[in-house]
Amino acid sequence: MAKLLEINDLKTHFFTQDGVVKAVDGVSYDLEEGEILGIVGESGCGKSVSALSIMRLVANPPGRIVGGEVLFDGVNVLNLSDAEMRHIRGNRIAMVFQEPMTSLNPVLTIGRQLTETLELHQNMSKNEARDRSVELLRTVGIPDPESRIKDYPHQFSGGMRQRVMIAIALSCNPRLIIADEPTTALDVTIQAQILELMQGLSKEFGTALIIITHNLGVVARYADRVNVMYAGKIIETGTAEEIYHNPKHPYTIGLLKSVPRLDEAMKTRLEPIDGMPPDLVNLPAGCSFAPRCKFTNDHCLQETPTLNTVDGHHMSACFRFSELDELTKAAS
Amino acid sequence: MADNQENSNGATDNEILLEVSNLKMYFPVTSGIILQRKVADVKAVDDVSFLIKKGETLGLVGESGCGKTTTGRAILQLYKPTAGKVMFENQDLTQLDNSSMRAMRRKMQIIFQDPYGSLNPRMTCGDIVGEPLKVHKMTSGKGEYRDRVSELLSVVGLNPYMGDRYPHEFSGGQRQRIGIARALAVNPSFIVCDEPVSALDVSIQAQVINLLEELQDQFGLTYLFIAHDLSVVRHISDRVAVMYLGHIVEIAERNELYENPLHPYTKALLSAVPIPDPVVEATRERIILTGDVPSPMNPPEGCVFHTRCSEMIDDCRAGIPELREVSADHWVACIRSEGY
Numbered sequence: 273m274a275k276l277l278e279i280n281d282l283k284t285h286f287f288t289q290d291g292v293v294k295a296v297d298g299v300s301y302d303l304e305e306g307e308i309l310g311i312v313g314e315s316g317c318g319k320s321v322s323a324l325s326i327m328r329l330v331a332n333p334p335g336r337i338v339g340g341e342v343l344f345d346g347v348n349v350l351n352l353s354d355a356e357m358r359h360i361r362g363n364r365i366a367m368v369f370q371e372p373m374t375s376l377n378p379v380l381t382i383g384r385q386l387t388e389t390l391e392l393h394q395n396m397s398k399n400e401a402r403d404r405s406v407e408l409l410r411t412v413g414i415p416d417p418e419s420r421i422k423d424y425p426h427q428f429s430g431g432m433r434q435r436v437m438i439a440i441a442l443s444c445n446p447r448l449i450i451a452d453e454p455t456t457a458l459d460v461t462i463q464a465q466i467l468e469l470m471q472g473l474s475k476e477f478g479t480a481l482i483i484i485t486h487n488l489g490v491v492a493r494y495a496d497r498v499n500v501m502y503a504g505k506i507i508e509t510g511t512a513e514e515i516y517h518n519p520k521h522p523y524t525i526g527l528l529k530s531v532p533r534l535d536e537a538m539k540t541r542l543e544p545i546d547g548m549p550p551d552l553v554n555l556p557a558g559c560s561f562a563p564r565c566k567f568t569n570d571h572c573l574q575e576t577p578t579l580n581t582v583d584g585h586h587m588s589a590c591f592r593f594s595e596l597d598e599l600t601k602a603a604s
Numbered sequence: 605m606a607d608n609q610e611n612s613n614g615a616t617d618n619e620i621l622l623e624v625s626n627l628k629m630y631f632p633v634t635s636g637i638i639l640q641r642k643v644a645d646v647k648a649v650d651d652v653s654f655l656i657k658k659g660e661t662l663g664l665v666g667e668s669g670c671g672k673t674t675t676g677r678a679i680l681q682l683y684k685p686t687a688g689k690v691m692f693e694n695q696d697l698t699q700l701d702n703s704s705m706r707a708m709r710r711k712m713q714i715i716f717q718d719p720y721g722s723l724n725p726r727m728t729c730g731d732i733v734g735e736p737l738k739v740h741k742m743t744s745g746k747g748e749y750r751d752r753v754s755e756l757l758s759v760v761g762l763n764p765y766m767g768d769r770y771p772h773e774f775s776g777g778q779r780q781r782i783g784i785a786r787a788l789a790v791n792p793s794f795i796v797c798d799e800p801v802s803a804l805d806v807s808i809q810a811q812v813i814n815l816l817e818e819l820q821d822q823f824g825l826t827y828l829f830i831a832h833d834l835s836v837v838r839h840i841s842d843r844v845a846v847m848y849l850g851h852i853v854e855i856a857e858r859n860e861l862y863e864n865p866l867h868p869y870t871k872a873l874l875s876a877v878p879i880p881d882p883v884v885e886a887t888r889e890r891i892i893l894t895g896d897v898p899s900p901m902n903p904p905e906g907c908v909f910h911t912r913c914s915e916m917i918d919d920c921r922a923g924i925p926e927l928r929e930v931s932a933d934h935w936v937a938c939i940r941s942e943g944y
Binding site: 464545 | 667668775777778805806807808809810811813814817832834835836838839862872873874875876877878879880881882883884885886890892893894896897
């Protein structure tokens, strides 16, 4: 399949009073048409900023994309003019944000927010746009869309608002939807509804999907491929099965072990990752994860590891990935 | 595994620490600008009964707005309950006057969800942890006070020299540790943990959960652990209660509840929890609930869950099903469940 999105060595830095925060520091990955990619990481690892960089929505100042390229359909979006970029945003790449409460405009009806996009990007007339909006709301499972279209965001529940957000994202048949923690603010039973919906729509319309989340469980069911991020870098990438069954980075292993699982036998104690995520202004020399890693050696402290191929497309940024199985065994 | 939690403090299994019966917490909805008339009630907690044994952890799970936090606060009398009894060490907390209640608070503490909002930004970490000591006059002299604060900080894994720092200098996980130290300051026997880990990063969550378990062993604490994450609740609890729209719909011993859920809501809730394993997920059957949680201002007639339930029959609309014991220590409020 053709590459829809290709990101090469993307660097987004924030220039603050305390120093330069390297929120995204040399991230590369690509995405095929219709593929679902999960980006997993903890707060501050740069997963949201990397997505905002694709859309060129990073607040400047203090943020700036200082290097790399983002090829969307072969065109580097970082070189586009603002007008050209506006034509891509919402039209060919759409975004679903974490907070369904705050990302809709409270003083406009749901219908207006949907038709606005359609009239702007698709040159539809008012009536056409309204009909299409009703149809979109029905697609995302909002009951009685003809009358709900006149309602304001506060008249919807959290899950319903997230459905409206998805409807807006879908409205122009984008090629790519970036969902930044789409279910974090929602309850578990609603989470399941929204993710099923997004997967179904992606299959139906062939839209590629990037799901950003801190919850490893959320993407396991839906993602074709998973990128794990830590301190501004991708530290492991592979198919969902490779990442969950055969993780080759101590951080990924730690993440998987530190959460209790419903389908596993009870453990007396959880196995947390020691320490705290690093300060992005003063990153340690060498591997950023080294201070929290059980298997650190001198090499890790001196040199920064890059992604190395484990097997096929499965890559890990750990010098010792080939020894990890034995090391873990020896440690336990 | 559960044994080391239950019996580590030497408490007998059946000693009851807290008994909540028919607890109701209604919040009035008023209308009018000058003359406020009550037009309705938000029935946040409606007729909830359960008990907590000494040294155990009762998990309380449910979705947002189901009344789990309100239950925790009403137990501690942070809200004045509309009706019902809360028996703690053979005293009914709802009948106590303010000064006896304040004395009682020494035995019951709370850890809040939001480690950012629940610490005063203008107080140092040491002052925050030490404040309950002053309020309850638990130390005599500055030296003893300082020693106790240092001790508390080291108990929760913070360095005593951090006592001079302000909350903004700490990370989320560390702030939650400060909140825990503050709760421990008065040597309580009972702690309400209100979503203590949901605001924390995954790798930090496990640290705080382990800390809570260690402290329970060390000080013989009893927890009411309120959370929406069912995997975490399974890990930490001895018994689990499931709440929906102000009612407890099921309550059972931990393994029993997770292996043999009876209420359709519990089943749906468990099936919706994602498991970090694509192979397991691919074969797992998922019950997707339709619709949203109804408004607690205007709950449905009869069983509150019937609007979203796949097993609903006409009788479900007839009346609110009471919580009944269907097998040993397994209580459920559903007329469709086996043995009800």
